Amino acid sequence: MLAGCLLAALWLEPVLRVGVLRQWRRLLLTLLPVVLVFGCWDLAAVAAGHWHYDWAQLVGVRLPGGLPLEELLFFIVIPVCAILGFEAVRKVLGRRVLGRRVLGRRVLGRRVLGWGAPHRRAASEDRCGR
Amino acid sequence: MTYTAAVALGVAGALLLDLLVLRTRLVVGLAFWCTYPIILAFQLAANGVLTGRGVVRYDPAAITGAHLVYAPIEDIGFGFALVLTTLSIWVWLGRRR
Numbered sequence: 001m002l003a004g005c006l007l008a009a010l011w012l013e014p015v016l017r018v019g020v021l022r023q024w025r026r027l028l029l030t031l032l033p034v035v036l037v038f039g040c041w042d043l044a045a046v047a048a049g050h051w052h053y054d055w056a057q058l059v060g061v062r063l064p065g066g067l068p069l070e071e072l073l074f075f076i077v078i079p080v081c082a083i084l085g086f087e088a089v090r091k092v093l094g095r096r097v098l099g100r101r102v103l104g105r106r107v108l109g110r111r112v113l114g115w116g117a118p119h120r121r122a123a124s125e126d127r128c129g130r
Numbered sequence: 131m132t133y134t135a136a137v138a139l140g141v142a143g144a145l146l147l148d149l150l151v152l153r154t155r156l157v158v159g160l161a162f163w164c165t166y167p168i169i170l171a172f173q174l175a176a177n178g179v180l181t182g183r184g185v186v187r188y189d190p191a192a193i194t195g196a197h198l199v200y201a202p203i204e205d206i207g208f209g210f211a212l213v214l215t216t217l218s219i220w221v222w223l224g225r226r227r
Contacts, residue, residue: 001176008172030220038212050133050192055184079216086165086217093161
């Protein structure tokens with residue numbers, strides 16, 4: 001199933017040239033805190049009895065702390081898929097915006113797509129307010 | 131603490147990270163909301179299989195009891211927090227360079 005998720009998203013890298021896997025350092029730096037924080041959540045949830053795993057349906061490799069190997073893979077695969085999807089959406093949206101030139105690349109690039117510096121935007125909004 | 135409470139905290143934490151800590155403000159932009167429904171659809175499908183087959187089982191006392199495609203409704207919040215946190219850090223790291 002995890003392999004299926006990865007396959008469903010990996011084609012975005014070569015087809016849309018999102019360049020996510022090429023930025024492997026940025027990807028690793030993103031994954032590290034996510035794996036740590038959500039891995040701890042998972043450990044705490046198992047400890048608190050919120051959920052448990054049916055070991056008969058898992059490959060059976062236990063990580064330190066008692067989590068199944070699949071959980072670690074899950075916290076790597078899902079973020080990678082999310083980032084691939086997000087960059088693909090940004091690319092397609094950006095392309096459409098540039099094609100139509102509705103509000104111009106600068107405005108849509110910053111405001112809608114979330115690129116650029118937020119504080120600069122806040123400053124310009126202040127000026128408009130006055 | 132129940133899973134429901136933990137999810138509420140997790141979602142609040144992710145929103146805080148996006149809006150105030152890293153100030154990536156993805157939740158007020160279009161790109162995130164175009165991406166999230168796609169991820170949610172895949173989540174419901176994959177999570178539905180995992181919970182439907184009983185690979186992961188939940189303590190009925192820790193959840194509200196509302197389910198969506200076999201999975202407790204709380205899983206939506208868990209996934210949202212995971213995806214928002216990931217994308218927020220990713221975008222923040224991209225800006226720093």
